[in-house]
Amino acid sequence: MRFRHLSTYALLVAAMPAVVHAQAQKTTRRPTPGAKLAAECTWKPADAWVKRQAEFFDESKHDWSNDSLRNALLEAAGLKAPLKVPVQFGVHLEGSDSTSPAGAAGMVDVLKKLAATRGSTWPTRSVVGAAGTHAVYLLVGLDTTLAKTALHRMMEAGPVESPAPDVATLEDRLRLLAGRKQIYGTQFRRGTDGKVQLAPMEDSAHADLRREGAALPPFKLGLCMAGKG
């Protein structure tokens, strides 16, 4: 089974029309201007989760080893370099996806081969940079089988090498596809009444602990950003 779209990136950009860059912000942001927002919808660049994301996606040192693979990944994922990944709220709305860019399928095949080859170098942060790892996340989401293997690789690589918010969002998505409940609260669906609803979730009581570990914003903010709060 294939996912059809590069969903999360599109949603995040849609949610943040100004494409806020974590590294650059100095003031509190209300990401959907004009909308009536609850207090839970505000966040600051000084928030720990924002700083963690900014640290991970800081590419100023250019400290990755494979530029050609990175460029191929960014192109296949429809990302332009130099990329500044927007603040990630960990919100994916089912059915809100955009079409995958041309050339994505070829790079998905490359990733499949890498995933299937014992001892191969998986494109982690030190290999393709932070933006490259985000591109990997977007691309593996196009193929469920690859996504399962990739999630394992991303988890194994750890928080220094893999983007924690992407790992959490991907895990939630795969759990739902496997008929289980999500655990971070990143997946949303539109109900028959048109309202956005949280997809089935287990242990919401500890959601903020898990989300903190994954450099995601508090659950209330995620809910708010999804139009639920």
Add this chain to the structure above:
Amino acid sequence: MRITLLFVAAAGLSATNPGSSASQEPKTVHVSLATETAGREPKTFAPLVGSWVITKDAGKNVLFIDGRVWKRGQPAGGLADKARELYGARNEEFIESIKAFAYFPIAVYKGLDNFENGEISVRFQMVGGTLDRAAGILFDVKPNGDYLTVRYNGTEDNVVLWTFNNGVRKFVNRAPTLTPLELGTWHTLKISVHGTQMKSWLDDQPMHDYTLPRTVAGKIGVWAKTDSMIEFADFTVTPMSK
């Protein structure tokens, strides 16, 4: 007929030392955390790797491994003092091995010096962990830092026996049953050791029935992995003569 005596081991109570009574009737030690202080390191267990704190769950003290602050290669604070308390003059060797295993948070139970045969169980609740959600029983902990663990991993849904020797972790045996568990729910992991026969259970369901290459002898405790966030409670040990 075996007579099982129950008693509650108060925090830091080591005078009962069930390990020295191998020839007597088995005594089940229910390790109580009731006198521990929430927000502080446990006194009953010696946290050697990772950030272990007492926290509250439904008003009851539980032992929490907080993987949010996990850093690869970083033992718990005060490692040297804790190792000295556990192993005296042999603490240097222990410290070196523990540093090699710093990927795996462990907390050693202080109330038992030597577990060779018997049963160990612990209740656990997975709370989170982006990389791992693993809860294990630690046993056969040697003065040089080698140990065995039977653990459940919520990212793999399985129960596995691992051995840690001279800085190297090796897979030993995986229980054939996959058991997905929901986060935020309590479960019980249990092992029994009789000579070289090791068995394990998850929520009373048999997992392992395995023959170890040798008998075990050493300290016991609880185990986790990388950024796991796990709550442990009701650690229970019943040392037996064989």
